[in-house]
Amino acid sequence: MRLAGKKIVLGLTGGVACYKIAELTRALGKVGATVQVVMTDAATHFITPVTMQALSGNTVYTDQWDARIHNNMPHIDLTRDADAIVIAPCSTDFIYKLAHGACNDLLSTLCVARPAHLPLLVAPAMNVEMWQNPATQRNVAQIRADGIQVLGPAAGDQACGETGMGRMLEPDQLLTEIIASFQAKSLSGKHVLLTAGPTFEPIDPVRGITNLSSGKMGYAIARAAWEAGAIVTLVSGPTALDTPYDVRRIQVQTAQQMHDAVMAQLQLHKQDVFVAVAAVADWRVANASEQKLKKTSDTDTPQLQFAQNPDILAAVAAMPDAPYCVGFAAESENLLQYGAAKRLKKNVPLLVGNIGHHTFGRDENELVLFDASGHTALPRADKQTLALQLVAEISLRLALPH
Ligand code: C5P
Numbered sequence: 001m002r003l004a005g006k007k008i009v010l011g012l013t014g015g016v017a018c019y020k021i022a023e024l025t026r027a028l029g030k031v032g033a034t035v036q037v038v039m040t041d042a043a044t045h046f047i048t049p050v051t052m053q054a055l056s057g058n059t060v061y062t063d064q065w066d067a068r069i070h071n072n073m074p075h076i077d078l079t080r081d082a083d084a085i086v087i088a089p090c091s092t093d094f095i096y097k098l099a100h101g102a103c104n105d106l107l108s109t110l111c112v113a114r115p116a117h118l119p120l121l122v123a124p125a126m127n128v129e130m131w132q133n134p135a136t137q138r139n140v141a142q143i144r145a146d147g148i149q150v151l152g153p154a155a156g157d158q159a160c161g162e163t164g165m166g167r168m169l170e171p172d173q174l175l176t177e178i179i180a181s182f183q184a185k186s187l188s189g190k191h192v193l194l195t196a197g198p199t200f201e202p203i204d205p206v207r208g209i210t211n212l213s214s215g216k217m218g219y220a221i222a223r224a225a226w227e228a229g230a231i232v233t234l235v236s237g238p239t240a241l242d243t244p245y246d247v248r249r250i251q252v253q254t255a256q257q258m259h260d261a262v263m264a265q266l267q268l269h270k271q272d273v274f275v276a277v278a279a280v281a282d283w284r285v286a287n288a289s290e291q292k293l294k295k296t297s298d299t300d301t302p303q304l305q306f307a308q309n310p311d312i313l314a315a316v317a318a319m320p321d322a323p324y325c326v327g328f329a330a331e332s333e334n335l336l337q338y339g340a341a342k343r344l345k346k347n348v349p350l351l352v353g354n355i356g357h358h359t360f361g362r363d364e365n366e367l368v369l370f371d372a373s374g375h376t377a378l379p380r381a382d383k384q385t386l387a388l389q390l391v392a393e394i395s396l397r398l399a400l401p402h
Contacts, residue, residue: 002179004032006083009105012052014042015089016159017125017168022047024088024171025055031175036078038062038107042091062104063074066265075109085114086178088151089168092136098122098148099139119181123151123174128164151177176245180227183388186395188229193271193323194222195262195278197237198222199255203304204289211279215239217328218277222247225273228391229259233271235261237278255309256279262312271323273303273394276313279330279360284309317347324349332358336375343370350397352390362376369393 008028012018028035035056039049049060059068066074077083087094087107094108098120103109109400122143130136131153144150152169169177196218201209215236222234222243232247235258243249250265252258256382258278265271282350283306292300317325325348331338332355340354359365366380367390 001032003028003182006182007034007081007365008034008178009038009079009082009085009110011085011087011090011110012039012043013087013089013091013094013107014040014046015091015125015168016045016046017089018046019086020168021172022051022055024174025052027171027175027179029056029067031179032057035111036061036082037177038074038078038110040094040105040107042093050286057119061106064109066106066151074106075103075113076091079110079114079118080120082114084119084121084181085111086121086123086174087111088174090122090327092124092126092130092133095122095124095136095139095143099142117153118316120147121149121151121178121181122199123168124153125167125168126166127158127160128162128166128326131164131166132366137323148182176223183227183229184392185229187225187273187391187398190230190272190398191323192222192225192230192232192273192275193235193262193265194218194225194232194275195235195237195258195280196222197239199237199258199281199309200253200278201255201281201284201309202253202288203302204291204293205287206292206379207235209281210238211281211284213237213279214361215241216361216363217354217359217365217383217387218275219244220383221275221277221390224384224387228395229402230273233265235265235278244388255284255312259310259312259315262316266316266319272323273326273327273398274323275314275394276316277328278312279356280312281309283307292364311346313348314346324394326394327351329353330359332356339368339370340375372398 012021025035037052037056037060039062053060061074064084068360069077097108101112103112115333153167154167156167157163198211198213219241222232234247234249250261268391286305286307313327327346327348329339329342335353343351353368364382367378369376378386
């Protein structure tokens with residue numbers, strides 16, 4: 001319920017993408033938001049106010065002369081208890097209106113009349129040529145300069161049959177952006193690199209050694225860091241999870257590949273924070289077979305030999321210009337004692353401890369944070385909530401001299 005108690009004024013303008021806003025309206029409701037729909041006349045040609053009223057559960061307004069508002073001022077009253085205005089889809093014409101402060105229908109008037117502190121987010125949706133048109137680009141630059149947040153657009157196939165920039169973001173992406181707009185930008189512009197998931201160490205071409213890490217905690221931290229304004233790169237072992245929106249994901253299999261990918265990223269761009277969440281295999285099979293191992297008799301068993309993998313976290317922490325390093329420790333007992341000891345051993349400013357078999361694959365977890373001044377417990381919660389708390393804790397420590 002990330003938007004519990006929030007009221008979103010959802011403005012629809014003319015565009016085929018209106019059909020996707022039915023989905024967004026439901027999604028906003030599912031995360032706790034109250035949705036007040038306002039439509040331009042053009043929008044009502046693409047989707048009916050009846051549909052939008054049924055999905056939002058609230059009266060839909062389309063007309064600035066609507067007498068159902070007691071003082072007959074819908075352009076004022078509809079935004080006074082709102083937490084954000086979202087215009088989706090936002091047409092070329094509506095961007096023009098916003099850029100020029102037009103007030104010739106309810107939605108445009110309501111935007112101009114919004115309280116100065118009320119965030120306005122727009123999701124452009126238009127043909128590629130309309131998007132690229134210099135007049136549109138001038139207007140987009142103007143509304144950005146005026147503090148309006150422009151979500152997308154994305155590139156791809158368009159309803160008109162052409163291809164390029166101008167597609168509206170998908171409803172789940174818009175929801176992610178809207179949720180993020182309410183988060184403090186405590187990592188604004190910072191580069192955050194993470195490892196997540198298990199590693200997979202081959203025994204032969206069809207078998208390997210892995211572990212029960214699902215990647216959920218690391219992916220949740222990647223998303224939380226992005227919500228806090230960071231530029232996020234996620235080096236991930238094999239997982240079934242979708243890449244978090246707007247996060248760059250580098251897929252690896254083995255610990256060595258994970259190590260190499262992390263080092264390459266550090267070469268490519270200076271990172272401010274490194275969070276090692278992955279459950280990295282300590283050992284790889286030194287005598288992995290090129291061909292599938294065959295069962296030759298009832299008694300023979302393969303003799304596997306092991307070699308130690310590089311410790312990625314320790315290697316990064318030991319670099320001369322190391323980012324702020326956060327390690328994880330999955331223990332099965334004595335968390336307070338082992339966690340504090342592991343922080344010192346890995347030489348990192350912050351170590352996050354959890355009980356491995358209480359968290360692997362689950363949606364919930366509880367964390368203990370170890371730093372130079374002791375430990376702090378983050379009580380049991382879903383992983384996304386914990387990720388947000390952890391990112392806030394990292395941001396606080398990053399702001400201090402370290
Ligand atoms: O020593 P241990 O495996 O318990 O340390 C866990 C921490 O170190 C985690 O943050 C994990 O991602 C990281 N790690 C690593 N490379 C390894 C082993 C662990 O980065 N080879």
